[in-house]
Amino acid sequence: MSDSELPGLDLERLRAHLNRELPGLVGGPLRGEVIAGGRSNLTYSVTDGASRWVVRRPPLGHVLATAHDMGREYRVVSALRDTAVPVPNTLLRCDDPEVIGAPFYVMEFVEGTPYRRSEELAALGPERTRAIGLSLVDTLVDLHAVNPAEVGLADFGRPEGFLERQVRRWKKQLDASRSRDVPGVDELHDRLAASVPVSPAPAIVHGDYRLDNVLVDAGDRITAVLDWEMSTLGDPLTDLALLVAYAKREMPSGEDSPVANASGAPGYPPVDEVVARYAERSGRDVSTLDWYVAFAFFKLAVILEGIHYRFGLGQTVGAGFDRVGELVPPLVEYGLTTLKEES
Template sequence: MELRGIEPEPTERWLRDNVPGLRAPVEFVLVSGGRSNLTYRVTDADGVVRALRRPPTGGVLSTAHDMSREWRFISALHGTAVPVPEPLAYCADPAVTGAEFYVMGFVDGTVLADAGSAGAFPPQARERAGLATVECMAALHTVDPDSVGLGDVARRDGYLQRQLRRWQRQVHQSGAPDLELLDAVHDALAANVPEQTTGIVHGDFRPGNLSFAPDGEVQAVFDWELATLGEPLADLGWLVASWAEPGDQVPAVAQGPTAEPGFPGRTEVVDRYAALTGRDVSDLPYYVAFQRWRSCCIGAGVRARYLAGVMGDDGYVAEERAKDELRQAQLAWEAVRDLGLV
């Protein structure tokens, strides 16, 4: 059976020549759950498992799906207080399998991607997983970019302005329909940007992009394709916007386990972050509103790529997401209205 995105023979040869200790033949399996870059489980002849990351097979937007960026961030952060998979090898030659890619160590833990994933954890481990998530974020935001060689990875000013321009441009380039409401939210956010600081920003920091040990500790942070330098409160805004609680009337921007019994609430998460970092979080509602808008842009672009047939078949049903995206766009508008920005 053909595996989208992998040319088995040349990829296996490259892995054999460039990944220390790997012994051919290898088996490739597409890992489910990704909505942007493609991740494969790579098992060699000795049963050793590694992971390979590459962009989608088409529909790649400008500045998105940058494997060299992911590789640079995990290489820089490996060995710091921020747990990342071990970087093993990077291939810049698209002739091998149609695009650049990199190989990293496979972290065998639990990814808390949805409510069902919490079933593996007792209540005390769920509480620990929730707090460990925000503690890991705080550790990332206290890393000095210059000290790990990331000081020149992006501009240090105008992060929100760049983000607003980038996602506005990319959602329009994606071919997604019905963008009038998102354009209105964009304009309100762009006209009211708060003062910003600078740190390392992951861009999609949530339990669904972390691997957890059975006791709830974070083993690794995945999916660094959106990482850059910018305002760390943007990461916290995304975490809060995706952090569901029991009885919520407003849906989270991403699936997650946090409405299940045992997880701490949003207030406890924010308080823990503020205590660890010493940051002023008074502008957090703006960043939550911004992240609701950004999630709509991301979702519309993902749906456009699936409809174009350029993503792996991992069970995504594009039609079912259209109503969710419209609801999130309405909520983003309500958020900027409640802030008095319109």
């Protein structure tokens, strides 16, 4: 792929920078391609013909405050390297936007499949599908068991008041991406803000934990957890709730949809089992999880509305982006319904 076909990444400038900072890493001209699947930060696979790396950078245009921080991503992935949480090895971080037009970082390429569709898992059979689903839960428990101070992340976030700030933050993100009326979204926010639960002990939170944000190898082992752009220290139940929201069978999906539906495959553990396994292995109380699930739907709605906004301005790339907007109203309705069930 030529540079003109690789939006947001000048391969010649990247190679020159790598040659300066990591002499001997690159052995020849670089070729690259956009890795599909990401709906926010841009991810590229880059090779010199002998070795392969991954480059991450923010979207091409409209960037919401704090939403695409390359430094935070690089820091948490680097910190988790020697823990039970599988992550790629990081190689280099660059905060200078003059190099490729935005801050970016480079990490190793890890082999594995990010399962997004139920038919992809169905081809593996129910036993393997079940094993992968349970491993996803166990890896989340491993993440939440990491002591932030022991890996240099004691100051990675402010756990006190985390949920209140999250509700305010995502309302602010919504307001920054408004281009149309979304029925019920303000009601959902107001009801969430009025009923914030008391958080358990804080943990390292991924922020967008789901099956297609991990890589699974041919032996059904999770080889890497990816897409850490929203990670912080905070309430671990937000991660579990997002996993539950993605696993809801009624989630909108379809060809090129940005909402994964792999949990619909035969053998995938049902939501109740996912929650019970997490509760048992983590020792955490999950009795208020419905609020968290409703918040997860709100958060998903805001994320997709932001993508819809950027796509309308021609500032993001990827298959299925033209249909993102139609997925937002059902997510809002799921959130309102979940809160009604809780009450």
